[in-house]
Amino acid sequence: MPRYPLPAEAVRTLRYMQDIEAHTIIYLRTLLWTRALDDPEVATFLACWFYEETFHGRALARFLEAAGHDVVLRVRSRESLPQRIEAVATGWLAKAWPDFVAVHMTWGAINELTTLTGYRRLAELAGHPVLSDLLARIMRDESRHFTFYFRQAARRLERPRTARITRRIVERFWAPVGAGVQPDEEVRFLAGYLLSGPDGRAAARRIDETIRGLPGLAGIELMEAWMARTRPDASGAAKARAAVIQPQGLHSLVPLPRP
Secondary structure: OOOOOOOHHHHHHHHHHHHHHHOHHHHHHHHOOOHHHHOHHHHHHHHHHHHHHHHHHHHHHHHHHHOOOOOOOOOOOOOOHHHHHHHHHHHHHHHHOHHHHHHHHHHHHHHHHHHHHHHHHHHHHHOOHHHHHHHHHHHHHHHHHHHHHHHHHHHHOOOHHHHHHHHHHHHHHOOOOOEOOEOHHHHHHHHHHHHOHHHHHHHHHHHHHHHOOOOOOOOOOOHHHHHHHHOOOOOOOOOOOOOOOOHHHHHHOOOOOOO
């Protein structure tokens, strides 16, 4: 595709996205610790979700290679200690709290919406006809994924107590897709490239406004708040340090069922 060169920023963004899509199996492994698979509807969806997300990674890799750019391979089985702690903590919490699936559905809705928004913004910024066609196809899948997660979350958050606990967990621990897996500078770069400027900030605002439509999440601050913590402000002040996620602190947010 020599007639349509890719901007360096778009290549960097694509490598990030390809890596995350290709490692969906790591996230699926964490889900296997939870009660999500006990729901037949959710289990069936996750099988399709895993298949489609994996092939998104393959499609993006093929595009990068066809455009003359290397794909950075990462060992899938190599997880950091915080990642292993998070997986164990998630499984423990899922067993201790029967309604934990509401958290997963809410988290999934947020992540699918941010991913969908990211692809849309990349297509706009890169202005590459072949990439735009590929991303349009991927976005159709991501849109269906988001719809499933959002509807499931809306149904499960009808319980006020479940909504309160879910909100506390999301507010305290959520970060954009890839945070904790990709280096911090890559996460900040991606956010700056895709979500800066008037159009980018409007896209970030729409993410938050959409998620606020879920029961119990009115007024919640997610993407815009994360951007404020991790990106320079308009005056050029130094970047604020992002809050460090401590998965082992999850137990303080969820009252255990009484014996």
